[in-house]
Amino acid sequence: MHPVIRTVLQRLALxxxxxxxxxxxxxxxxxxxxxxxxxxxxxxxxxxxxxAAFRRELGLDxxxxxxxxDWIGGVLRGDFGxxxxxxxxxxxxRSRDVVDLxxxxxxxxxxxxxxxxxxxxxxxxxLGITAALYRNSIYDRVVNATTLATISTxxxxxxxxxxxxxxxLNPVFPSLANVSPDTVLSERIYRSALPSxxxxxVIIAHMMRMTRAAIINLLxxxxxxxxxxxxxxxxxxxxxHALPNAWxxxxxxxxxxxxxxxxxxxxxxxxxxxxxxxxxMVDAVxxxxxxxxxxxxxxxxxxxxxxNLSADIISIVTNPRLLHPR
Amino acid sequence: MSTDNxxxxxxxKNMVIDGFSDEKWHEIIKGVDLTLHxxxxxxxxxxxxxxxxxxxxxxxxxxxxxxxxxxxEIWFDGVDLMKQSEAEKQKLRGARIAYVAQSAAAAFxxxxxxxxxxxxxxxxxxxxxxxxxxxxxxxxxxxxxxxxPNNIGDRFPHQVSGGQLQRAMTAMAMASRPDLIIFDEPTTxxxxxxxxxxxxxxxxxxxxxxxxxxxxxHDLAVVAQMADRIKVLRYGNEVEEADTQTMLTSPKxxxxxxxxSVRSIEKEGKTADDKILEIKGIxxxxxxxxxxxDVSIAVSRGKTVSIVGESGSxxxxxxxxxxxxxxxxxxxxxxxxxxxxxKLKDRSRDQLQRVQMIYQSADTAMNPRQTVxxxxxxxxxxxxxxxxxxxxxxxxxxxxxxxxxxxFLDRLPGELSGGQKQRICIARAxxxxxxxxxxxxxxxxxxxxxxEGILKLLMNLQEELGVSYVFITHDIATVRAISDEVVxxxxxxxxxxxxxxxxxxxxxxxxxxxxxxxxxxxxxxxxEKTLSTLGEKRAAMx
Numbered sequence: 054m055h056p057v058i059r060t061v062l063q064r065l066a067l068x069x070x071x072x073x074x075x076x077x078x079x080x081x082x083x084x085x086x087x088x089x090x091x092x093x094x095x096x097x098x099x100x101x102x103x104x105a106a107f108r109r110e111l112g113l114d115x116x117x118x119x120x121x122x123d124w125i126g127g128v129l130r131g132d133f134g135x136x137x138x139x140x141x142x143x144x145x146x147r148s149r150d151v152v153d154l155x156x157x158x159x160x161x162x163x164x165x166x167x168x169x170x171x172x173x174x175x176x177x178x179x180l181g182i183t184a185a186l187y188r189n190s191i192y193d194r195v196v197n198a199t200t201l202a203t204i205s206t207x208x209x210x211x212x213x214x215x216x217x218x219x220x221x222l223n224p225v226f227p228s229l230a231n232v233s234p235d236t237v238l239s240e241r242i243y244r245s246a247l248p249s250x251x252x253x254x255v256i257i258a259h260m261m262r263m264t265r266a267a268i269i270n271l272l273x274x275x276x277x278x279x280x281x282x283x284x285x286x287x288x289x290x291x292x293x294h295a296l297p298n299a300w301x302x303x304x305x306x307x308x309x310x311x312x313x314x315x316x317x318x319x320x321x322x323x324x325x326x327x328x329x330x331x332x333x334m335v336d337a338v339x340x341x342x343x344x345x346x347x348x349x350x351x352x353x354x355x356x357x358x359x360x361n362l363s364a365d366i367i368s369i370v371t372n373p374r375l376l377h378p379r
Numbered sequence: 380m381s382t383d384n385x386x387x388x389x390x391x392k393n394m395v396i397d398g399f400s401d402e403k404w405h406e407i408i409k410g411v412d413l414t415l416h417x418x419x420x421x422x423x424x425x426x427x428x429x430x431x432x433x434x435x436x437x438x439x440x441x442x443x444x445x446x447x448x449x450x451x452e453i454w455f456d457g458v459d460l461m462k463q464s465e466a467e468k469q470k471l472r473g474a475r476i477a478y479v480a481q482s483a484a485a486a487f488x489x490x491x492x493x494x495x496x497x498x499x500x501x502x503x504x505x506x507x508x509x510x511x512x513x514x515x516x517x518x519x520x521x522x523x524x525x526x527x528p529n530n531i532g533d534r535f536p537h538q539v540s541g542g543q544l545q546r547a548m549t550a551m552a553m554a555s556r557p558d559l560i561i562f563d564e565p566t567t568x569x570x571x572x573x574x575x576x577x578x579x580x581x582x583x584x585x586x587x588x589x590x591x592x593x594x595x596x597h598d599l600a601v602v603a604q605m606a607d608r609i610k611v612l613r614y615g616n617e618v619e620e621a622d623t624q625t626m627l628t629s630p631k632x633x634x635x636x637x638x639x640s641v642r643s644i645e646k647e648g649k650t651a652d653d654k655i656l657e658i659k660g661i662x663x664x665x666x667x668x669x670x671x672x673d674v675s676i677a678v679s680r681g682k683t684v685s686i687v688g689e690s691g692s693x694x695x696x697x698x699x700x701x702x703x704x705x706x707x708x709x710x711x712x713x714x715x716x717x718x719x720x721x722k723l724k725d726r727s728r729d730q731l732q733r734v735q736m737i738y739q740s741a742d743t744a745m746n747p748r749q750t751v752x753x754x755x756x757x758x759x760x761x762x763x764x765x766x767x768x769x770x771x772x773x774x775x776x777x778x779x780x781x782x783x784x785x786x787f788l789d790r791l792p793g794e795l796s797g798g799q800k801q802r803i804c805i806a807r808a809x810x811x812x813x814x815x816x817x818x819x820x821x822x823x824x825x826x827x828x829x830x831e832g833i834l835k836l837l838m839n840l841q842e843e844l845g846v847s848y849v850f851i852t853h854d855i856a857t858v859r860a861i862s863d864e865v866v867x868x869x870x871x872x873x874x875x876x877x878x879x880x881x882x883x884x885x886x887x888x889x890x891x892x893x894x895x896x897x898x899x900x901x902x903x904x905x906x907e908k909t910l911s912t913l914g915e916k917r918a919a920m921x
Contacts, residue, residue, distance in 0.1 A: 273444065275485040282441060283500040284472030297490035373490055373535045 056378055061366050068362045075354040076128075080121050083343055083350075090137050090341040111137065124347065134344040138337075151348045155330065157234050159352065162329040164232075165245055165252070166314035173253040174260065174307060181264025181303075186291050188269060197265075200258035212251045212324040219247060230325040248325040252318060256310040263306040267299040274298075301368035308364035316353040385416035387454075388558055388591050389438055394451035396433055396442065396615075407446070408434055409615040417558070418589040422606030422623070424596055424638070426826035427797075430615040431595045435561045438593055439476045440468045456558065473500030477552035479581075481564040483544035487536035493547050494532030501555040512554065519550040522587070523580045542573035546580050553584050560585070562594045566601060570689035570853060572897045578604055579910050597826060599638060600899035603627055604906040611635050627901050638827050644834060644860035648879035651679040655847045656701065656815055660710035663700050670696045672871045673710070678815065678864075681841065683848040685858040685879075687894070688868035694851045697868070698817045701849065702736055714815075732762045735808035739820035741800035745792045751778075751803055752788035758810040777806040780843075781836060798829035802836065809840070817849045822857060834861050855898045859883070867891050889919040 091107045092099070108114050112123070127134055133151035180200075184193045203211065220228035226246045236244070268291060271277060280294040319331030330349055337345035369375055396408035408430045415421050415438075423431045433446060440460035442448050453460040455476070460468060472478075477500070480486035487496060497519075498512035507515070513532070520528035523546040536544060545565055552560050562581065566574040582605060585592050594605045602609055602623075609626040611618040611634070619632050630636050656678040663671040671693045678684045686694040699705040701712055703723035712719045714733065720726050738744040745754055752774055759765055759773045775785055781802040792800055801821060808816050818837070822830040838861065840846060850861055858865055859879070866876040869890045875882060887895065893916040896909055 275480055275482060276488040278443070279478065279480055279486040280488070282436075282439060282472055282478040283503070284469040284474060285499070285503055286469070289503065293491075294488050298488070371490075374537050377535050377538060379538050 133348040177260035181261040185268035204258040300371040308360040389415040390454040392452040422602035422609040425612035429612040477557040662709040682863040685862035692868040693871040735813040762811040
């Protein structure tokens with residue numbers, strides 16, 4: 054078997070193992086949350102019998118390992134269980150499946166993330182490469198200073214500044230990004246513009262700075278000196294000689310930022326009232342809606358693992374020593 | 380080769396180059412002139428820091444980061460490059476002036492094939508089409524004696540050996556048929572047996588195309604094979620310049636004479652019956668890769684045994700087995716007649732104390748944050764149990780032994796020269812009062828004169844303290860200088876061993892023959908003479 058294929062398979066197996074351990078961590082973490090759903094719903098005044106009956110109905114009286122196996126077994130079959138909310142001691146069950154609850158929210162989050170990434174990643178690479186190419190020029194300094202500024206500003210602040218200038222003073226985009234499943238694509242893009250811009254400003258800075266640093270880091274290598282001594286143009290030196298050797302760190306920071314787009318955007322969602330997964334999870338935590346919290350956490354973990362795994366694999370296959378063994 | 384009537388190709392006048400260090404600009408080339416005729420090869424020699432690479436690169440009007448071409452003129456084919464724009468200079472580089480770097484392994488881009496990199500300069504400068512360049516490169520690869528010249532270009536740098544890479548790099552430099560090639564220590568990183576072939580390939584390339592060259596090296600014997608004239612540099616100044624014959628037979632300056640002084644150390648080899656170390660039938664492996672096969676070596680008390688061989692011959696691995704860093708699979712290590720446990724952690728402190736080690740790179744073998752006093756003081760306390768004043772006194776004694784004074788106690792390794800650092804490492808080894816010191820290529824990274832100082836110091840210490848050495852090296856001149864006995868290793872096996880006088884006397888086993896014959900001699904025409912016989916010697920090895 055080609056060593057690259059073997060490495061990729063090894064990484065995949067490792068990723069699955071990680072996901073399994075994370076699922077245990079999530080489950081135990083949620084177990085340890087203070088408070089109890091039944092008491093939260095039934096209130097202080099509920100009798101012990103009602104609480105016990107309600108717990109039995111939700112399966113909370115089972116020992117935790119049984120509940121874990123139940124849960125993880127369901128997840129493997131694509132069944133994340135039923136949300137606690139909507140249930141009440143009254144006996145009328147208005148609860149929904151977790152999948153139905155999360156599905157549209159996840160789609161919104163993914164849409165916002167993809168929309169941002171499609172613009173931000175190429176732009177960051179372009180800025181990083183050109184900044185390295187014109188190192189210490191005015192251009193480089195302006196790009197550096199700007200990205201340093203956006204990196205150092207809290208994202209909600211960036212969001213409010215954008216709202217101020219692009220929604221309040223000059224009404225270009227709506228300040229509320231309320232999308233629903235039946236919103237058409239162009240309308241969706243229009244409404245998501247401001248949250249997307251906010252996120253882009255934050256992640257472009259990270260990715261651009263890493264790209265620039267990774268390339269500049271290589272410029273002292275003997276093979277770069279050799280390329281210069283061949284009389285090659287600076288752009289040829291950077292693009293053909295430095296960049297192919299700089300992919301590993303760049304891809305890693307891109308993966309990290311893409312993961313952030315999925316799992317770390319709750320603040321931006323709140324500012325723009327965007328119906329994403331982040332908000333859903335925060336709400337679920339406050340109401341002790343355990344199945345929803347667990348499902349969200351597992352999705353977030355899987356996102357991280359998949360993205361980092363891809364970054365790993367890309368850095369492996371861009372290494373000629375592995376791709377072309379002796 | 381007469382150069383009288385040839386046209387001048389390169390004329391560097393009163394060149395001054397500054398380097399930036401310690402927050403200031405310093406002159407590193409202090410007004411040097413250099414003239415090169417068409418088709419002529421000029422040897423540029425000197426110790427590290429003499430400015431030879433800097434001057435060589437100035438011939439391309441190129442200054443490394445942290446350097447600047449301050450003043451002077453660089454006339455190349457009638458044009459002063461100092462007055463040219465960056466774009467004009469770029470047009471020359473890689474087209475009319477090419478560069479061959481010291482370490483081909485580092486100077487080839489790991490991400491691209493040899494072919495892509497070989498044809499790059501010619502194609503980018505618009506001299507040839509990619510198609511023509513590829514065909515031509517294959518011919519060049521063939522003329523460089525590279526195996527499978529039609530397909531080797533498709534390989535990546537990590538897929539070919541160091542000697543092959545160095546030849547490919549010469550082909551790369553030749554690809555655009557430049558008027559001038561700068562060879563910057565191109566064979567320094569190679570084994571002596573590989574070096575001969577690379578030298579021959581470079582020589583024939585230069586002769587075939589009538590290319591002028593500047594050959595930079597610190598090895599006079601090598602430059603004698605390559606150059607028509609030799610210029611000696613020191614501290615950024617020219618020491619002297621003469622044609623090669625004159626330079627070899629009657630150099631004027633003291634400094635030039637001292638450059639090959641290490642070859643002048645004479646020592647009569649002696650052996651003794653009293654063996655301090657015997658290793659018997661050692662077999663060792665890294666993982667599943669066998670490295671040593673049935674190696675047996677004996678070291679006489681108070682004497683020096685040199686282990687010589689090329690990279691991959693297993694000489695450093697032997698040292699790792701003796702010190703217990705790599706437990707052997709078979710065989711035993713007897714120290715003073717008693718077997719040493721194979722694993723380091725099974726050895727007693729006493730056993731550890733008696734065998735000490737000195738490494739090639741003093742830089743990385745010392746903690747950069749510790750002062751000299753701490754570096755030497757630590758083993759004094761650890762092994763001899765001395766504390767406070769007694770320890771301090773001992774450290775001072777040790778400094779005296781390595782011919783350094785007390786003022787070094789508070790200095791950090793970064794403030795010392797290469798030779799001084801290696802002396803500190805010697806003192807650190809001596810701090811344990813060892814009976815045996817293993818010296819692993821301890822002079823390989825040092826300049827000739829510094830090497831001589833270190834070797835003399837080691838010999839004096841041996842006389843004074845009666846310590847025994849296992850001296851690992853690939854340099855035959857060093858072996859001749861310091862050894863009592865010699866062990867020749869090849870591919871993990873001992874080819875030959877015995878008293879120095881016997882080893883250097885014919886008849887030799889085939890490999891020793893090849894090794895000794897490959898060491899360049901300071902004699903014009905040695906290369907031609909040797910090449911004709913080396914083929915047979917290689918064949919004799921099978």
